[in-house]
Amino acid sequence: MAARRSTAGILDAAVHVRAVARSAMSGATGVGTVLAALSEVMEYDHASLARWDPLRRRHTTLAGSYPEAATAYIETRLHHDPVFPVLRDPARGGLWLTDVPRQLLAESPGFQQVLSPLGIEDGVAQCLFAADSRYVGMLNVSTRGPRRAPDPARAVVTLLTEALAAAVDPRAGLPPEAPAAADRAADARRPGGLSPRELQVLAELTTGRTNREIAERLYITPRTVGTHVEHILAKLGLPNRAAAAARAAAWGITDRSSHRSGPSRFG
Numbered sequence: 001m002a003a004r005r006s007t008a009g010i011l012d013a014a015v016h017v018r019a020v021a022r023s024a025m026s027g028a029t030g031v032g033t034v035l036a037a038l039s040e041v042m043e044y045d046h047a048s049l050a051r052w053d054p055l056r057r058r059h060t061t062l063a064g065s066y067p068e069a070a071t072a073y074i075e076t077r078l079h080h081d082p083v084f085p086v087l088r089d090p091a092r093g094g095l096w097l098t099d100v101p102r103q104l105l106a107e108s109p110g111f112q113q114v115l116s117p118l119g120i121e122d123g124v125a126q127c128l129f130a131a132d133s134r135y136v137g138m139l140n141v142s143t144r145g146p147r148r149a150p151d152p153a154r155a156v157v158t159l160l161t162e163a164l165a166a167a168v169d170p171r172a173g174l175p176p177e178a179p180a181a182a183d184r185a186a187d188a189r190r191p192g193g194l195s196p197r198e199l200q201v202l203a204e205l206t207t208g209r210t211n212r213e214i215a216e217r218l219y220i221t222p223r224t225v226g227t228h229v230e231h232i233l234a235k236l237g238l239p240n241r242a243a244a245a246a247r248a249a250a251w252g253i254t255d256r257s258s259h260r261s262g263p264s265r266f267g
Contacts, residue, residue: 007152010152010156013156014041014160018160021166031167042141042150042153042157046064046070048061049137049164050138054200059078074140081109094139097111097123198235201229205241205245206248208245211225
C-alpha cells in the first residue's frame with residue numbers, strides 16, 4: 001500500500017508516473033494508465049483526470065473511477081463551486097481536503113452533496129496548467145476512511161503537475177507552429193477574424209460584466225481581458241464595449257450560460 005512505502009519507493013513511483021504521462025501525451029497509451037501509475041504514489045478510492053474545454057466551458061473526464069453523479073459534478077458544476085477559485089490559483093500546489101477551511105467546506109455543494117455522502121475524508125484537487133499558462137484540466141483524488149497520504153506523496157503530486165498537464169493537454173506534443181497555423185486558418189472562418197478567446201470575451205460583453213468578472217469566468221487575469229477587448233475593438237473597427245456587444249447580438253453571439261443559470265460569482 002502506498003501509505004506504507006518508503007520515500008524512495010514513492011519517488012520511484014513518481015518517475016514511473018512521468019514516463020506513463022509522456023506515453024499518454026504521445027497517444028501510445030491511454031490516460032487511464034496515468035491514474036493506475038499514480039495509485040503507486042498514493043492509495044486512493046476514487047480518482048479522475050479531466051480536460052478543460054474552454055469553448056464549452058466544462059470539464060471532460062478522460063479517465064476516472066468516481067461514481068456517475070460525482071463525475072457529472074466534476075464535469076459540469078465543479079468550476080462553479082466556491083472552492084474552485086481557491087484551488088485554481090496557479091501558485092497553489094494542489095488543495096488537500098484536510099487543508100480546506102471548515103467554513104468553505106460548509107459552503108461547498110461539491111463536498112456536501114458529492115464527497116461527503118461517499119465517505120470521503122481526504123484527497124487532493126490539483127488544477128493543471130500548460131507551460132504557456134493555459135488552464136488545461138484537473139486531477140481529483142479522493143480517499144475514504146483515515147488513510148492519509150504520506151508527506152512525500154503530497155509533495156510528489158505537486159511535482160507531477162507538469163507531466164499530468166501534458167497528459168490532458170490536446171496541444172501537448174504538437175510542433176510549436178502547428179497550433180498557430182491551425183488558429184490562423186480557423187480565424188479566417190470566424191466572425192471578424194476573432195480568435196476563439198476573443199469570441200468568448202465578446203460573448204461576455206453582451207452581459208455587461210466587468211473585466212474582473214469576465215476574468216473570473218474565463219480563468220484569466222483582468223489585464224488579459226482588457227487586452228482582448230482592445231483587440232476586439234480594433235479588429236471590428238468599433239469605438240467601445242457597447243458597440244461590440246451590439247455587434248455580437250447582431251451576429252447571434254451571446255453568453256449561453258447566462259441564459260441557463262444566470263450570472264454566477266464563480267462561473
